[in-house]
Amino acid sequence: MCSSDLVGANGGLATLNSETGDPVRPPIHLPVPRDGTINKYAVGGDGRTLAWGSTEQATTHLTSVVTGADVGKPMTATAPAGAIDAPDPQVSDLAFTPDGQRLVVGYNDGLRVWNTTTNELDGTAMTDPGPPNNVMGIAVGGDGTTVAAGRGDGTVELWDLATRMQLPHSPLRGHTGPVIRLAFGPGHQLA
Numbered sequence: 001m002c003s004s005d006l007v008g009a010n011g012g013l014a015t016l017n018s019e020t021g022d023p024v025r026p027p028i029h030l031p032v033p034r035d036g037t038i039n040k041y042a043v044g045g046d047g048r049t050l051a052w053g054s055t056e057q058a059t060t061h062l063t064s065v066v067t068g069a070d071v072g073k074p075m076t077a078t079a080p081a082g083a084i085d086a087p088d089p090q091v092s093d094l095a096f097t098p099d100g101q102r103l104v105v106g107y108n109d110g111l112r113v114w115n116t117t118t119n120e121l122d123g124t125a126m127t128d129p130g131p132p133n134n135v136m137g138i139a140v141g142g143d144g145t146t147v148a149a150g151r152g153d154g155t156v157e158l159w160d161l162a163t164r165m166q167l168p169h170s171p172l173r174g175h176t177g178p179v180i181r182l183a184f185g186p187g188h189q190l191a
Helices: none
Strands: 003-007 012-017 039-043 049-054 059-064 091-096 102-107 110-115 135-140 146-151 156-160
Touching: 039 091, 049 091, 049 102, 059 091, 059 102, 102 135, 110 135
Parallel strands: 091 135
Antiparallel strands: 003 012, 039 049, 049 059, 091 102, 102 110, 135 146, 146 156
8 A cells, every 4th residue: 555645725634545545544733834825845755754844934843644743843944153134044845865864954045954863953054155046946866865956046956965065067057947846866867
């Protein structure tokens, strides 16, 4: 049996059998904002943990899809040290690493990686030294070491999670509009 999780506009989370469409368990409720903000979601590789955050907030939550209870404390980003007149970070997208041990969250000021066991920041923020350029979408490569971040200016940055540095051939250019969704395929394919 394969299952999939669906989150409704009212914060209801239903886990369904993807072959039959039948519920796997009773739906649960997430305390998501309902004030017109856009919420972002990612399901962990174990299928039991949901990460979610709102585009108007700096906080990301881990929630059990079985009980609806928070898994650890909320993870709240702050502006990098030394940033002058920097806006408060706001969640723009999120993705788990394949092993589920880390959650990569894109904000309006860059990327941050959170340890999903401790719910603590894992290393330094990954930010482009150029002018502010919102992260719009995120994908984590199958090996768990490369992150692709789609930007509002049509570029795609490629980051190494171990070094927190952009890869030598980054950023990728060629799109004429914002890059809001990305996905890694087999090998080195990136859509």
